[in-house]
Amino acid sequence: MTDDDAVETFYTDERWQNWLDRLAEEEIDPENEDSARLLLNLQDDAAIAVVKVLAAFDEDRIDEDRAVEEVRDIRDIVLADVEFDDEDKVMLIDGVQTSLVPVFYAAEEYLVGRVDDGDVSEFVRAAAEAEEGDDLDAALGYVVQAGTRVIDGETLDIELVEDLEYGLVSEWVNGLDSLQSAIEDPEVVEEED
Structure with missing residues (x-):
């Protein structure tokens, strides 16, 4: 590890706010391709930040404690309550x-170091079954296990998402798709076109 890790920044409140400001300015229609792309870019950008933390950890530029703290900081920024006058944008x-x-x-x-043995598709199917049984904690647990496998190099077959009923599991697996995309191509998403 070097002194450089003290200054390496993975994600900031300002970066997230820039995305929110852009979203506030745009007319958003999820059926419109440009609007859908903006939302996907916002999601992918956060996933890329997480992947950069994982890469810094894997390359020994930061230690486990710092890496976990960085992921939690990104989570706190991204999952904070958002206030918009437009309820549709809040829902999006x-x-x-x-x-x-x-x-x-x-x-x-x-x-x-908690990467479970198993197959991504098996975990996703188990999550869908748990959601059907209204056990959302178990469903999230299975999706998280699938996510650790994706980080570890296993491929998420996006056709799995198409087979899922719309609900939390399908949204969560959509997030894993962003994670997989970020792992495959960890380039920064441009905030401005």
Whole structure:
């Protein structure tokens, strides 16, 4: 480790706020491709920040405690309550936040060495069954386990999402898709076109 790790910044309140400001200025229609892309970019940007923390940890630039703290800081920024006059935008941001929940928890689990044996698709199916049985804690746990496998290099088959009933598990798996995309291509999403 070097002294540089003291100044390495992975995500900031300002970065998140820039996305929110941009969202506030735009006419948002989730059916519109540009609007959908803006929301996806916002989600992917947070996932990329998490992946950069994981990479810094894997490359021994930061230790486990610092990495966990960084992931928690990103989580606190992204999951903070958002205030917009437009209720539809609040709901859309809530969807992005919901999708990112398992990304943060999977990253924390990975950092402390809790990567479970198993198959991503099995974990996702178990999560869907748990959601059907109204056991949302178990459902989230299974999605988080799937996320640790994705971080560990296993591929999430996005067709799994298409087979899921719309609900929390499908939103959470959508977040894992952003995580996988960030791992495959950890380039920063531009805040401005």
